[in-house]
Amino acid sequence: MLASHRLPDADAVPAGAPPTLLDGTSVFFDLDGTLIDIAATPDGVVVSPDLLAALDRLVAAAPGRVAVLSGRSLDQLDHLLGRFARRVAVAGSHGAEIRLAGQDARQRSAPPALAAATRALRDVAEAHGLLLEEKSMGTALHYRHAPGREAIAASAAAVLADRHGLVLQRGKMMVELRAPGDKGDALCALLREEAMVGTRPLFFGDDVTDEDGFVAATRAGGAGVLVGPARASAARYRLDDPAAVRRWIDAATVGAA
Numbered sequence: 001m002l003a004s005h006r007l008p009d010a011d012a013v014p015a016g017a018p019p020t021l022l023d024g025t026s027v028f029f030d031l032d033g034t035l036i037d038i039a040a041t042p043d044g045v046v047v048s049p050d051l052l053a054a055l056d057r058l059v060a061a062a063p064g065r066v067a068v069l070s071g072r073s074l075d076q077l078d079h080l081l082g083r084f085a086r087r088v089a090v091a092g093s094h095g096a097e098i099r100l101a102g103q104d105a106r107q108r109s110a111p112p113a114l115a116a117a118t119r120a121l122r123d124v125a126e127a128h129g130l131l132l133e134e135k136s137m138g139t140a141l142h143y144r145h146a147p148g149r150e151a152i153a154a155s156a157a158a159v160l161a162d163r164h165g166l167v168l169q170r171g172k173m174m175v176e177l178r179a180p181g182d183k184g185d186a187l188c189a190l191l192r193e194e195a196m197v198g199t200r201p202l203f204f205g206d207d208v209t210d211e212d213g214f215v216a217a218t219r220a221g222g223a224g225v226l227v228g229p230a231r232a233s234a235a236r237y238r239l240d241d242p243a244a245v246r247r248w249i250d251a252a253t254v255g256a257a
């Protein structure tokens with residue numbers, strides 16, 4: 001089962017920065033490649049205190065209207081974002097795990113087949129020198145350090161996804177077997193929460209898994225913001241990199257406490 005990403009026609013390339021007006025807007029962020037720079041390994045990322053302080057200001061300026069939608073598990077997000085992860089709504093595992101600020105997670109059980117699929121994926125990782133990342137709702141095989149082994153990782157994951165009935169998720173220099181769910185559904189679920197009802201969602205993301213969120217944000221009267229080089233995307237706006245996202249947050253919160 002391949003995760004469906006509704007990529008638009010090739011000429012639909014987003015451009016320009018989104019407006020910084022927060023009135024009536026809710027703000028959703030992907031994590032890796034959007035709020036933080038991509039690193040060589042999943043554990044190598046840096047979440048700076050400055051970024052967390054800027055996000056705190058954003059939450060103060062848009063109370064109840066900031067959320068994180070990530071392919072990371074909730075546990076990983078808690079570890080990386082610390083107390084900030086409890087201040088906002090968070091959807092982990094590409095939307096399969098959702099937690100509102102100050103509440104317990106609405107969590108499904110991991111797919112029963114995930115353990116067997118992970119064992120098989122670990123054999124592939126060991127045989128070909130690839131990096132395995134185990135998460136609550138999925139297992140990723142990373143080839144950033146060995147780009148020449150992409151085809152091995154991709155074909156092994158495709159076979160295992162089929163065999164075990166798991167979603168096959170492509171990502172930046174990785175392929176993942178995971179539970180169903182997508183960031184678009186997670187965004188729609190969060191938009192039904194009181195503070196977000198009737199708001200225009202802006203969703204900032206960089207990867208193919210973020211396209212579902214761009215589509216959902218657009219359908220809800222908001223827009224997607226692609227972070228990274230121009231490419232075909234369902235996003236309307238584009239920012240170059242996480243540093244530009246940080247400047248957007250700073251501009252949107254000028255004068256906020």
Ligand SMILES: O=P(O)(O)OC[C@H]1O[C@H](O[C@H]2O[C@H](CO)[C@@H](O)[C@H](O)[C@H]2O)[C@H](O)[C@@H](O)[C@@H]1O
Nearest residue numbers: 031032038039040041042070071072172173174
């Ligand atoms: O939805 P996201 O928050 O963007 O998470 C997507 C995946 O991010 C991580 O992998 C990516 O970032 C790593 C660190 O920069 C990088 O080494 C890797 O090549 C990227 O694919 C994370 O490890 C995955 O679990 C997430 O699904």
